[in-house]
Amino acid sequence: MTSASAFAYSYAEATDPTADIFKEAVVAAKGGNWGKVSGLAKKGVALQKGHLFEADFLAKPLSEAIDKKDVAKTAELFANLAYLSIREKLHQNKKENFKNYKNAKARLQLARKSYMDVLDGNVRKQKAASSLAIMSQFNVALENIGNPGLFGVGKKAPDPSGYNQAVKQIEALIVDSFPSFAK
Known part of the structure; x- marks a missing residue:
């Protein structure tokens, strides 16, 4: 198995790997297992390689937050990684x-689940x-998405304009709660 295929996943899976990485990293950081956090950071950045929204720009800040053992900043950066994965799914459609x-539909459902698992709690705390709205x-x-x-019953054509507007609103509302994601 190559490193690229090791990170491959299906949209039919129940969870997004970046959401899982976020959860693992936060638990590891709170437990002081910074070696594990560092490995998860590298894995998370690698997951986005070759995608619409690469995460290379997060590598240095992640490394710095890990070196400082800054749990809050580390969690924020891993959340940003999950946000990139959410955007990836929305824009891939x-x-x-x-x-x-x-x-x-599966990609959109996975983006929604990732949002709920990683970001929604903090969004809700700031502004229910x-x-x-998200x-x-x-x-x-x-x-x-149509x-x-x-057998033709209930058929509905996609509305790209309506979809694009919804995606813009999702992104704007998330960035409003997490201004550091604006990059």
Whole structure:
């Protein structure tokens, strides 16, 4: 198995690897296991290699936060890594122009789950209305990927403009709660 295939995953999986890495890193950092945190940082940055939103720019700040044993900054940077993965999924749907409904829907659901698992708790603490608005925009995005229907019944064409607007709102609301993600 090559290093690239070691990081491959299916959109049908229940969790996003970057969400899992975030959780592991926070637990390890709180437990003072900085060697594990360092390895997870390298793995997380590598996961985004060759993607629409690479994470190379996070490598140095992650290393610095780990060296300083700064749990809060480390958690914030791993959350940013998860945000890049969420954006990746949202934008990959746009890039593929909703050609495969099943993949587009699974990708969107995984982005939503990653948001819920990693970012929503802090968004909700800061501004509950933003949390509700983000969830609403995920629903709007889902409506706008279209639907092939069952034997043509319930068929709905994708609305790229509506989807793009929902994605912009999701990103803007997340960045409003996490200004450091604006890069």
